[in-house]
Amino acid sequence: MTENSAPILIVPYMWIGDFVRCHSAVKLLNEQYPGQPVDLLSSRLCAPLTDYMPGVRKPLVFDLPRRSLPVSLYRALAQRLSDEHYGQAIIMPRTWKSALAPALAGIPKRTGFLGEMRFGLINDVRPGERKLPRMIDRMAALVLPKGAPRREQFPLPELRVRPEEIAAWRSRQGLSHDKRRVVALAPGAVGKGKAWPVAHYAALARELAAEGCAVWVLGGPNERVLADEIAVAGGSAMRDLTGDDLRNAVIAMATADAAVTNDSGLMHIAAALGTPTIAIFGPSSPWHWAPLNPLAAILEPPGDRVARERARTEGNAAVAHRCTSDVPVGSVLEAVRTALAQPR
Helix, strand or coil: CCCCCCCEEEECCCCHHHHHHCHHHHHHHHHHCCCCCEEEEECCCCHHHHHHCCCCCEEEECCCCCCCCCHHHHHHHHHHHHHHCCCEEEECCCCCHHHHHHHHCCCCEEEEECCCCCECCECEEECCHHHCCCHHHHHHHHHCCCCCCCCCCCCCCCCCCCHHHHHHHHHHCCCCCCCCCEEEEECCCCCCCCCCCHHHHHHHHHHHHHCCCEEEECCCHHHHHHHHHHHHHHHHHEEECCCCCHHHHHHHHHHCCEEEEECCHHHHHHHHHCCCEEEECCCCCHHHHCCCCCCCEEECCCCCHHHHHHHHHHHHHHCCCCCHHHCCHHHHHHHHHHHHHCCC
């Protein structure tokens, strides 16, 4: 197998939202090398996403610990990579250990930023990492040919769920005959201060239920407590769909008529599905971290225009003082109403 026809491996970021973002990189590779297989190294958590990503041949599922370096596991992963005969590995994270297994596997071309002084582990070093403020700009610098002009437009991340899979899921959930409009709430978030208060979500659920909407709460097992609190306000209109199967959340988001989310992985999933998404931001910069996909609304704490502008150059540091609790329930409710009034 020649290098030009050998499959390409992307080593992506393993947070859910960042994993979804990497689909733009997949699409860029598909444009450059039509028909050449593209695989994604994946954790078990993120692996279901690849079933809905056009242009991905398969995930290579291998869980690695975040805060340790078990050599035997990295050697086992290297053997699996070697068996796949990859011609190139594109390594998105800048950490030393993210490049270790591709190097041990002998993948001929290993593309990445120098990062943690990865001399030898990376043999196709791309310059200019610190001059690229957004993740999409950094991904493009690794995926496009070295020296290619900087792009302003990028292919959007995309998740596609087949209608028959949605129908089967609704049947399993006992929702086949429920014709109400659905608003999905994703109250979970990783990172201090990113979560809109659960009391606000509960108040929103109460208003939506009064207007005849079904309200679904989505998230992982950690969000079950939040779902219980929201259920007190939502009553019979509320459905707890939290759980440990990410596939369930993807299909539910694809089914929903609108979604309300924090700056989180489920925000990126909803946007990539094309579900009208109302995203609530506080101590993080939408310019850096919002999806490329169009959103129904980005809601931030009122005022502080200077901080928003500074965030373009200073990143989250410029807005770290902001609280999501300052985003009013009424503003979110109005954004949901607007989204529901638009045709899908």
